[in-house]
Amino acid sequence: MNENVNEHAFDDAEKKGVYRAIHERRDVRKEFLPRKISRKILLKLLNAAHHAGSVGFMQPWNFIVIEDVKIKKKIKGVFVKENEKAKSNYSGKAKEMYGSFKLEGIEESPVNICITCDSSRGGKHVLGRNTIKETDMFSTCCAVQNLWLAARAEGIGVGWVSIINNGLLKKVLNMPKHIKPIAYLCLGYVSKFDKKPLLETSGWRKRMPLDELISWDSWDNMGLKEI
Amino acid sequence: MNENVNEHAFDDAEKKGVYRAIHERRDVRKEFLPRKISRKILLKLLNAAHHAGSVGFMQPWNFIVIEDVKIKKKIKGVFVKENEKAKSNYSGKAKEMYGSFKLEGIEESPVNICITCDSSRGGKHVLGRNTIKETDMFSTCCAVQNLWLAARAEGIGVGWVSIINNGLLKKVLNMPKHIKPIAYLCLGYVSKFDKKPLLETSGWRKRMPLDELISWDSWDNMGLKEI
Numbered sequence A, B: 001m002n003e004n005v006n007e008h009a010f011d012d013a014e015k016k017g018v019y020r021a022i023h024e025r026r027d028v029r030k031e032f033l034p035r036k037i038s039r040k041i042l043l044k045l046l047n048a049a050h051h052a053g054s055v056g057f058m059q060p061w062n063f064i065v066i067e068d069v070k071i072k073k074k075i076k077g078v079f080v081k082e083n084e085k086a087k088s089n090y091s092g093k094a095k096e097m098y099g100s101f102k103l104e105g106i107e108e109s110p111v112n113i114c115i116t117c118d119s120s121r122g123g124k125h126v127l128g129r130n131t132i133k134e135t136d137m138f139s140t141c142c143a144v145q146n147l148w149l150a151a152r153a154e155g156i157g158v159g160w161v162s163i164i165n166n167g168l169l170k171k172v173l174n175m176p177k178h179i180k181p182i183a184y185l186c187l188g189y190v191s192k193f194d195k196k197p198l199l200e201t202s203g204w205r206k207r208m209p210l211d212e213l214i215s216w217d218s219w220d221n222m223g224l225k226e227i
Helices: A012-024 A039-050 A069-087 A092-100 A135-153 A166-172 B012-024 B039-050 B069-087 B092-100 B135-153 B166-172
Strands: A061-066 A111-118 A156-160 A179-189 A214-216 B061-066 B111-118 B156-160 B179-189 B214-216
Touching: A012 A135, A012 B012, A012 B039, A012 B135, A039 A061, A039 A111, A039 A135, A039 B012, A061 A069, A061 A135, A069 A092, A069 A166, A111 A135, A135 A156, A135 A179, A135 B012, A135 B135, A166 A179, B012 B135, B039 B061, B039 B111, B039 B135, B061 B069, B061 B135, B069 B092, B069 B166, B111 B135, B135 B156, B135 B179, B166 B179
Parallel strands: A061 B214, A214 B061
Antiparallel strands: A061 A111, A111 A179, A156 A179, B061 B111, B111 B179, B156 B179
């Protein structure tokens, strides 16, 4: 059977869009332009996030959109403090390299979005979340990826700031105790999208060969011949 | 400035592909066809997963591809046991409704994939993973979503089985102690993709209005007028 004949498959241009978004998505830190993102496009991106699958259809996410420069400044402060701690883990050349990386674009990007997870949503027994409680966070991450890919299609760069103290972040954004921040994202139009991840081109780490990550029917059966 | 003029944005057909994948992706359980997935397409999907961003470029994922019917049968057993427990949380009409849902397609789908997370990859200090240790799992979930969307573009359905005991699953798949299963996925061509999630059409839960999930600059500032 011809693998291209499938009534549910997308046409070539649509497929190309999906694979381009996946392969040309970057974690953007320093290429942000001040140009505003329209409300219409912003809502399209949030709606893309909202259409991720979620365990038991619990839709555990909320979206805090941050545009206020005073709030951004406070959050930048949270990052700076945490990044000093992180930097102290390295020494020598690695420390120097670490210091040269720009790891956030909080103030330069016109829009920040904090995507959160509410574990209480959907009541006590969420369908499918009986055994693995973290599935609500997993669903929220799928929402993050939807937004990231939709943004790439719109020519908007997204950077995920992972060096942040969630306790302090929650205070700045007035979040209730039971809400967990999952992703703090910086969004904006960009001067360029790098061809490869910065940590790859800088030599920090290599992309692993895909075939070293695949096994067959069992963890230890790498069986390269099967590829 | 015309929001459509942006050299980095995709053209309309490619954008449509991205949004179609996001909005037409479904969690598939019962529509699987026996038709095989070619190695070429399977590798395209795994490569899409492998191109998710990851904290510190740690690429913490592995992919165990399960096609052996004996292994699938064992894993189905793990699901059945766990699902009995889950079902016991409900009573009355909800229990009846729960029992009517098909919540996995382990044996019907030609390919199962277990996507795992290796927290030890990248050494002791992974860049960007100083504060929030779970970011390795979050990265792995982004990889899951990439695969899910790429599969949709190929006309391939994916179902995430969340009702599973990870300890037993690890035994069946010979996984080392430090490896954490994140997603157990069932893949295959399908007779149809539902227009909406089953839990929505069945009346189990409603899709929340997007504007109830957005706030501005602070958790408690819903400010609908801003939309």
